[in-house]
Amino acid sequence: MPKSDPQADAREKKRAGLYDIMEMAAKLFEEWLEGDEGGVARAYLDRRGLSPQTRRDFRIGYAPRDRRTLKQHLATEGITTEQMAEAGLIITGDDIAVPFDRFRDRVMFPITDARGRVVAFGGRALQSDQPAKYLNSPETPLFHKGEMLFNLARARKAAHDSGIVYVVEGYMDVIAMSDGGFSNTVAPLGTALT
Structure with a gap:
């Protein structure tokens, strides 16, 4: 052990x-x-x-x-x-x-x-x-801005099932897309993704 x-x-x-x-x-x-x-x-x-x-x-x-x-x-x-x-x-x-x-x-x-x-x-x-x-x-x-996406945990299954991920600008955009039926939507939290 x-x-x-x-x-x-x-x-x-x-x-x-x-x-x-x-x-x-x-x-x-x-x-x-x-x-x-x-x-x-x-x-x-x-x-x-x-x-x-x-x-x-x-x-x-x-x-x-x-x-x-x-x-x-x-x-x-x-x-x-x-x-x-x-x-x-x-x-x-x-x-x-x-x-x-x-x-x-x-x-x-x-x-x-x-x-x-x-x-x-x-x-x-x-x-x-x-x-x-x-x-x-x-x-x-716990938080490293450039390594995280807003809504990733909620979007994972829908993204996996559809093979598509929508990337939008911010929190409200993610929420609007999700309300519109696109739960496979995320947003970056920094100015760049790493």
Whole structure:
């Protein structure tokens, strides 16, 4: 029987913990979209033609405007500031006195790996005064932007069955194509595919 590598075991345990944190965040974003604070986000999605079922299918959520909502909720679950930062959910640094949520007042699109595990998020700003219309998670131990495609886990079977994969520009394009019957649609997350 092969010997266990303690360092590899520790890395895998850390990765498993990060997957759990990302799943917790995804569930919170979904809850907040359907709650009172998600009204503006739901109205935006309604204007874009996304039904409640489509929102559920793609696990779309909402990150509230407050700078510490996610951080506080995850902390009550025993998640440390360091773990949240490693998952890319909060912003920290030597020049930042109090860490704060990376995503605020944004429609949230969970990004999954090929197995369907949440590894990152893309957030669409709801206010036009935001510096970035779309904001993605940073590179993390789970997320390498140039190596992932949005909707890959959902598109795999349809792509395999049809022998065709449609590649479009962004999250909303993937969702529109899927709603139109083209579930074998993906979008790159970086400027280039590797």
